[in-house]
Amino acid sequence: MNTPRATRRALLVGSLLLLAGAAQAETSTQDAIAEYREMFGDDNPAELWQSRGEALWHTARGPKQANLTACDLGLGPGVIEGAYAQLPRWFDDTQQVQDLETRLVSCVTTLQGIPREEFLKVKFGDGEKKSELEALTAYVVAASRGKPIALPMQHPAEQAAYALGKAAFSYRAGPHDFACATCHGDAGKRIRLQELPQLTTAAGAREAYTHWPAYRISQGELRTMEWRLQDCFRQQRLPQLKFGSEVAIGLTMFLAKNAEGGTLAAPGIKR
């Protein structure tokens, strides 16, 4: 990986850390991230995940020795351009509302014959432990850059998912009585210096949703929407949100629908 690009990246990360350290008090996190984005230009570390995902997409693997080019993400087999902008959605073959990540699991298991548990062994990457799911997600998401979010929302199950997501968003529980709405229900609030998007409004939902999945600077990892949601619930002091669960899909639907019309710029860069 010792390409000039990787070296430049390392230098940039280093200078960001210095910058963050020196200017802790005066510079807000947002300013630091803006500066970081500027230094990178179009050079987002998420590209590493995208290219790994692209290779995975085209490689014949699993018991069926198939690649994923027949995977139907809602716009027909193999069509990835714009597919993410219309997810989550209902799929007739699985009889489920699926987000991108659960849909990718369906494709891997049915087309390649790789068992779900094996594919999901590393759902969320951690340093040397790379996640194939995150790489594939980054690849597909990047193919919707510049597309407006537009969900089909015709099927009753899609509407039910939205309604559940809306209810889950306000569900107060746990020792701290927190709900998603506690932090993301009002405009112009922040935790410490971190600005909080008001996810119930189009403006707030767009600001957040259009940049996820994202490369997370503080973790050096690309993180998906499923990761983001389960981490929110960890901070709410609630148990572990299950991957692909009703609430995970419902909340994604709620956020995506609220963000409708927003232009996708994911994978983004987050603190």
Added chain:
Amino acid sequence: MISLRLPGVLAASLLAVSLPLYAAETAPDAAAAMQRSFEAKKQAGMDRLQQDEVQTLCTRYTTATLPAEAASRIQQASLATVKPPSDGQYLGDYKAGEKIAQTGTGLQSSDDPAKPNGGNCYACHQLASSELAYGTLGPSLQHYGKLRGQSPEMLALAWRKLYNAQADVPCSNMPRFGHQKILTEQQLKDVMAFLFDPASPVNQ
């Protein structure tokens, strides 16, 4: 006789309207879907998804939309939970209180249960003027004691807010630090001192 029967009908329909307030229903099957969608992880057990009455009502309503009847019910029930300090002393060590205000960990599945919980006051409130990394979800508490003094009423009010904020503001976003045993009695006293002690950075 119609005029006599009308109030009865009205009363019946009012009762029917007010009943769901106290039923454990949040939205169509949201509670059941939550149960299906989570799994226990370390100290964060599934019991944490079970809502008490305050959580149920405050899921359906905000402070602004909560019906008056439910508001006073929450306030009275919450007031009854507040235990004053066992030795009558409200103020502990402000330096320990400052540390609690700065600490955001505690009770997350990722936290060490052997370590004391933080209060994470700075996540939502401005406190000491010197700490610029404060949140704005709650009101500013800068110069808290300097502005209010240390009358018994003021100390009791602040203690109540820390112990169970629902007693004063039904459906407040603030955690019930005493009632839910997030902080110990001694920790609550230390936070009180952080707010009230004239030497505390909050009052500089």
